[in-house]
Amino acid sequence: xxxxxxxxxxxxxxxxxxxxxxxxxxxxxxxxxxxxxxxxxxxxxxxxxxxxxxxxxxxxxxxxxxxxxxxxxxxxxxxxxxxxxxxxxxxxxxxxxxxxxxxxxxxxxxxxxxxxxxxxxxxxxxxxxxxxxxxxxxxxxxxxxxxxxxxxxxxxxxxxxxxxxxxxxxxxxxxxxxxxxxxxxxxxxxxxxxxxxxxxxxxxxxxxxxxxxxxxxxxxxxxxxxxxxxxxxxxxxxxxxxxxxxxxxxxxxxxxxxxxxxxxxxxxxxxxxxxxxxxxxxxxxxxxxxxxxxxxxxxxxxxxxxxxxxxxxxxxxxxxxxxxxxxxxxxxxxxxxxxxxxxxxxxxxxxxxxxxxxxxxxxxxxxxxxxxxxxxxxxxxxxxxxxxxxxxxxxxxxxxxxxxxxxxxxxxxx
Amino acid sequence: xxxxxxxxxxxxxxxxxxxxxxxxxxxxxxxxxxxxxxxxxxxxxxxxxxxxxxxxxxxxxxxxxxxxxxxxxxxxxxxxxxxxxxxxxxxxxxxxxxxxxxxxxxxxxxxxx
Numbered sequence: 001x002x003x004x005x006x007x008x009x010x011x012x013x014x015x016x017x018x019x020x021x022x023x024x025x026x027x028x029x030x031x032x033x034x035x036x037x038x039x040x041x042x043x044x045x046x047x048x049x050x051x052x053x054x055x056x057x058x059x060x061x062x063x064x065x066x067x068x069x070x071x072x073x074x075x076x077x078x079x080x081x082x083x084x085x086x087x088x089x090x091x092x093x094x095x096x097x098x099x100x101x102x103x104x105x106x107x108x109x110x111x112x113x114x115x116x117x118x119x120x121x122x123x124x125x126x127x128x129x130x131x132x133x134x135x136x137x138x139x140x141x142x143x144x145x146x147x148x149x150x151x152x153x154x155x156x157x158x159x160x161x162x163x164x165x166x167x168x169x170x171x172x173x174x175x176x177x178x179x180x181x182x183x184x185x186x187x188x189x190x191x192x193x194x195x196x197x198x199x200x201x202x203x204x205x206x207x208x209x210x211x212x213x214x215x216x217x218x219x220x221x222x223x224x225x226x227x228x229x230x231x232x233x234x235x236x237x238x239x240x241x242x243x244x245x246x247x248x249x250x251x252x253x254x255x256x257x258x259x260x261x262x263x264x265x266x267x268x269x270x271x272x273x274x275x276x277x278x279x280x281x282x283x284x285x286x287x288x289x290x291x292x293x294x295x296x297x298x299x300x301x302x303x304x305x306x307x308x309x310x311x312x313x314x315x316x317x318x319x320x321x322x323x324x325x326x327x328x329x330x331x332x333x334x335x336x337x338x339x340x341x342x343x344x345x346x347x348x349x350x351x352x353x354x355x356x357x358x359x360x361x362x363x364x365x366x367x368x369x370x371x372x373x374x375x376x377x378x379x380x381x382x383x384x385x386x387x388x389x390x391x392x393x394x395x396x397x398x399x400x401x402x403x404x405x406x407x408x409x410x411x412x413x414x
Numbered sequence: 415x416x417x418x419x420x421x422x423x424x425x426x427x428x429x430x431x432x433x434x435x436x437x438x439x440x441x442x443x444x445x446x447x448x449x450x451x452x453x454x455x456x457x458x459x460x461x462x463x464x465x466x467x468x469x470x471x472x473x474x475x476x477x478x479x480x481x482x483x484x485x486x487x488x489x490x491x492x493x494x495x496x497x498x499x500x501x502x503x504x505x506x507x508x509x510x511x512x513x514x515x516x517x518x519x520x521x522x523x524x525x526x527x
Contacts, residue, residue: 239463241460241461241462241463242461242462242463250454250458251458251461252457252458252459253459253461254436254459254461255461255463255486298434299433299434300416300434300468301461301462301466301468301486302486302489303463303486303487304486304487304488304489308415308416308429309415310415310429310430343456343457398453398456398457399449399453399457
């Protein structure tokens with residue numbers, strides 16, 4: 001793999017850009033791998049990358065039924081933060097945020113991480129108490145966040161209307177080192193680094209069955225033939241239930257559609273990420289100038305990657321009151337992603353009842369921010385059988401009552 | 415937008431009038447049940463990409479609960495029926511079979527294709 005650098009850009013500029021290589025190879029499947037990862041989204045690719053980088057396991061295939069990063073990795077609002085209440089969550093999300101800071105250098109691929117600050121608005125008395133509590137918890141966890149007053153909110157975000165009659169802004173939880181990154185680039189950067197280590201990324205290859213013998217996984221059946229493996233990682237977000245069914249176990253997960261939309265591009269007007277959880281609206285401005293808006297999730301099981309229009313109406317109605325200047329913006333695109341929701345709104349990174357089969361799912365509405373940390377921890381779990389980052393996120397925590405309850409902590413989907 | 419026929423008041427109701435209530439036909443395991451059954455009752459849910467049975471409440475209408483048979487991949491509605499049933503009635507099963515011939519009903523509240 002040729003490294004990307006300022007020198008490479010100059011070199012290629014001098015020869016009509018004819019020397020750029022393909023970023024990753026498109027190999028034919030081999031009959032047998034040490035590890036097969038199902039799902040070439042951010043989490044799957046990150047898992048493969050850290051298996052190779054941290055544990056030297058490079059006989060790995062990453063299988064994808066569609067195209068690389070074409071699922072939720074390309075469908076989120078790219079927010080990165082780690083201001084969670086529970087210790088186990090703060091640990092894995094903060095690990096992730098930290099890895100994002102140097103990810104471009106690590107992968108030699110510009111993921112455009114922009115630590116512009118994440119502001120979570122408090123618009124009810126309940127949220128004030130909740131966020132002040134989170135700020136205190138974060139101080140104990142070593143995550144830098146602070147509670148800020150409305151005047152400071154206005155200073156950081158001049159376009160905000162603090163005195164909306166329905167949703168006044170009463171303060172905010174501010175994480176200055178949160179931000180955004182280019183979501184596709186995260187998948188592409190990991191894919192390129194995995195390919196450079198000799199791993200096979202197999203696109204348009206749908207898993208149709210999981211082979212097992214004596215309670216041990218032996219491989220997968222795919223639309224491109226049977227592929228053997230000794231360890232299998234299922235990292236397929238919304239379709240986890242479908243894969244689990246093939247492997248012969250069930251999950252405490254339900255899939256729903258979560259929507260996002262972007263406006264036409266406008267001049268720079270806000271340089272922080274805003275989350276208004278009371279009204280389920282998230283907004284940031286992309287480098288192209290589009291306002292990127294995330295909304296609420298449907299309450300019912302749905303695999304359509306669309307979502308219901310009335311959620312957009314609710315989200316936009318509330319955001320317009322808080323940001324009056326966006327009222328005449330035209331929206332360019334809308335899309336939905338299938339998110340896998342667990343009972344406690346925390347992910348599952350765990351061994352499964354099938355030996356050699358591991359599952360990483362349940363990231364719900366907030367998986368993008370967790371990609372590097374999730375990959376780091378899940379790779380360790382798959383390589384060594386245990387990981388301090390993932391030990392709280394086991395499948396049996398529901399049976400044992402060890403919830404990592406972020407739904408109550410946040411009071412919203414996140 | 416999803417619209418469902420409320421079998422209680424007879425109205426074709428918009429999604430905005432309805433409150434989703436999760437998987438239908440769960441067996442309620444309470445005191446005296448095994449840990450496994452109680453766990454499944456509390457947490458394990460069918461999550462099919464295809465035929466699914468759900469509880470809905472006509473929240474902004476008559477306020478009553480009912481059941482719906484729906485396809486989660488196409489949003490096709492096969493029919494709605496009374497909540498006072500332990501399994502989908504025959505006419506609902508027939509309506510599904512007509513359009514999904516490979517479909518079968520599992521006593522655990524799951525449908526498979």
